[in-house]
Amino acid sequence: MNAFEPAIAAGRIDASLMEVNAALAQIRDVVGEAGWLAAPGDIEPYLTESRGLYRGATRLVVRPASTDEVSRVVALCAAAGLKVIPQGGNTGLCGAAVPPGDSPNIVLSLSRMRRVRAIDPENFTLTVEAGCVLADIQAIAEQHDRLFPLSLGAQGSCQIGGNLSTNAGGVQVLRYGNARELTLGVEVVLPDGRVMNSLRLLRKDNTGYDLKHLFIGAEGTLGIITAATLKLYPKPVSHSTAIFALPSLDAVIELLSLARTMTADLLTAFEFIPRFGVEIAARHVEGVRDPLDAPSPWYVLLEMSTSARDASLDAVMEGVFAAALEADSVTDGVIATTEQQRQAFWKIREGVVEAQKGEGASLKYDVSVPVTSVPSFVKAAIEACRQISANVRPLAFGHVGDGNVHFNLTAPIGDDGTFIATAAAFEDAVFDLVASMNGSISAEHGIGLTKKRALACYKSAVELDVMRKIKSVLDPQMLFNPDKVLMSPESGAAKAGAAISERVRHAAA
Structure with missing residues (x-):
């Protein structure tokens, strides 16, 4: 004893x-x-x-x-x-x-696991450990005349393991895809301690289930990603960047279609910004200036890039500008002529996020809908939210090229605290609309704690059942990242899903 x-x-x-x-x-x-x-x-x-x-x-x-x-x-x-x-x-x-x-x-x-295990520029692959900071991976690729295209606002501190665990997106998804599309293989520690090593350098491997996709986007609930083999691309040597003024939201999709067609799909980014976003960025972020002489209700920041050294991208962009003017898709625009001007354009887009803090309380919804549904979603969501609060200040912007809308709401001027107290009503209105359009309540930020109630309500019963069964097989003790992503099927939120689904069906009808 x-x-x-x-x-x-x-x-x-x-x-x-x-x-x-x-x-x-x-x-x-x-x-x-x-x-x-x-x-x-x-x-x-x-x-x-x-x-x-x-x-x-x-x-x-x-x-x-x-x-x-x-x-x-x-x-x-x-x-x-x-x-x-x-x-x-x-x-x-x-x-x-x-x-x-x-x-x-x-x-x-995973912060101490920062080794670069292998780089093969000719195979366009890089194998790194999960604790490597995203910006460092970008720099390593550049040293070898290559590009790792995942690009986020937090790239100076976020780590690749977390990027993969949340299937991060960013501003270049239109051209290169999410983190999932940038990953060839992963090494994962399973909840019982076993190591699954699938760090393959292959573009083609049809040997059964592609298991890496279970762990990419799983937010650490199924396994711990300890290393990954990533895709690299030719390093761009020239860019063309422009900001166009647009008369309407519908014109955003017209311009996207025109630009993709006329640029041979060389578009790297296509970001839409409302007038309100430009105004608050200029008001609160040092160095941000109005990009054009006259205000416009909507703007698009678009960028092309290529690794071809003899390409004249500005000439291509000028052709897009001329064709869009003729089609009445744009009313004005400017093409960057220097790297400083290019960075100034991007500072406007980045400043929209930062400037929201200076405007008071805000609610943020990171959603996606089919690309062609973006205008109708934004207009309907603004109307629905103004039915709840007439003076709410909507701020819809984002990566419209891949259907991702950052639909944010800023508190009315002089808000007395009612705005945040109404958050649940706003969420229901926005998410119901997303669901009615066959969209997603989380485009690139994941579920975590914030959206697990909503996931239980908007994901289909069959999908939730399959997800729970996968979790129970890989992690029967429920030890990995408990209470994240999935709720118990017996919880009140999960049981409310059927009622919400009925409400969504009525909204769609």
């Missing part, structure tokens, strides 16, 4: 808690002194998400330095029933990397 058994028998110490404490001690031994944090001040940055909306608690922050260490740590957690919360750069916007506050867990940070 050991020293603790009498206390356990008397009910003064919980046996499972002892198992957890023993596992934590063994985990420390696996990763060494540099591989764990326990002091409150050290672990604080790992407990909250980037906007401060969620906060959890953890017994230990574990920072393994290799896949072998991740595997051994996870095996110890599985044996002790200790929950594991994988975390990358913690830049997500849905709370997916926040630990729970009510159960023993560890935060498993």
Whole structure:
């Protein structure tokens, strides 16, 4: 009999808690002194998400330095029933990397796993560990005269493991696709500690189920991505960037179709911005200026790029401009003639996001609909939200080339707190409309904590059932990133799904 058994028998110490404490001690031994944090001040940055909306608690922050260490740590957690919360750069916007506050867990940070395992410029591939920062991957590719096209606002701090776990998008999806399309293979530690290595350099592999896609976009609920083989592309040597003024939302889609046709699909980005977005960016972001002499209700920032050294992209852009003017799709425009001017155009687009903070409280919906449905969605969503609050200030912008609309709402001027209190009504109005158009309630930010109730309501019962079965097979103890993405089928939100689906069907009719 050991020293603790009498206390356990008397009910003064919980046996499972002892198992957890023993596992934590063994985990420390696996990763060494540099591989764990326990002091409150050290672990604080790992407990909250980037906007401060969620906060959890953890017994230990574990920072393994290799896949072998991740595997051994996870095996110890599985044996002790200790929950594991994988975390990358913690830049997500849905709370997916926040630990729970009510159960023993560890935060498993991939931040020390930053090795470049292999680069093959001639095969246009790069294999990196999950903790590599996105901007560093871009720089490594550029050093080898290649391009890794995933580009996000948080690229200086987000990590590739998190990018893959949320299937990140960004401004170049139109040309290159989401993170899913940029990945050839992954290495994953499963919830029992086994390692699945599919770091293949192949474009074609029809040997059964393509298992990497289970883990890309799963937000760490099925496995921990520890490394990935990524696609590279020829490095662009020339760009042509322009801002056009448009008379209407419908003209945005007309211009997109025209531009894709006339540029031989060389469009890299196609971003739409409302007048309100330009105004607040100029008001709150230093260096942002109105791009044209006269105001317009809508603007499009479009960019082409090519690796062909003898291409004259500006001439192609001028042809698009002329054809769009003749078709009345645009009313004015300017093509960047210097790199400084090109960066100034992009600063407007980036400033729209930053400027919202200066306008007060806001609600943000990251949704997608079929590209041709973007104008009708935006107009209907604005009308629906103004039925709830007549003075709400809608701000719809984003990557219209791939159907992704950042449909944001800014509080009315002089708001007394009613705006945020009405958030549920706004969400129902926007998501009902998205569902009626066969769209998605999450285009690129994931589900996490923020949208798991909505997912339970808007995802079909069959899809949810399949997702839960996959989770139960891979993670039967429900240890990996618990309470994220999926809700229990017995929960109130899940049961409300049928009623919401009926409401959506009426809206579609």
